[in-house]
Amino acid sequence: MHKINLDLTTINDSMLDFRYHEEAxxxxxxxxxxxxxxxxxxxxxxxxxxxxxxxxxxETSQ
Structure with a gap:
């Protein structure tokens, strides 16, 4: 099984703060x-x- 290593805190900290769905x-x-x-x-x-x-x-997405 392939393990994915994600640092969710880093990902969250790098996200922009959008006020509206359309902005995002x-x-x-x-x-x-x-x-x-x-x-x-x-x-x-x-x-x-x-x-x-x-x-x-x-190319492989359905």
């Missing part, structure tokens, strides 16, 4: 281009939460 979506689309795919959304505690996939290899 625009920034991530600019960064990841066609590799960023919205999958679904949900409402949690009265706030919308959006879930995206970042595709590593578009």
């Amino acid at each position: 979506r625009s920034s991530f689309k600019s960064l990841f281009q066609e590799r960023l795919l919205i999958r679904t959304h949900d409402e949690i505690d009265g706030k919308m939460v959006y879930y995206y996939h970042i595709v590593k290899n578009p």
Whole structure:
């Protein structure tokens, strides 16, 4: 089994602080281009939460 080593604190600290979903979506689309795919959304505690996939290899993605 392949183990992924992630430092979530470092990732979180490097994230930009967006005020609106459209700001975040625009920034991530600019960064990841066609590799960023919205999958679904949900409402949690009265706030919308959006879930995206970042595709590593578009040629093997479905």
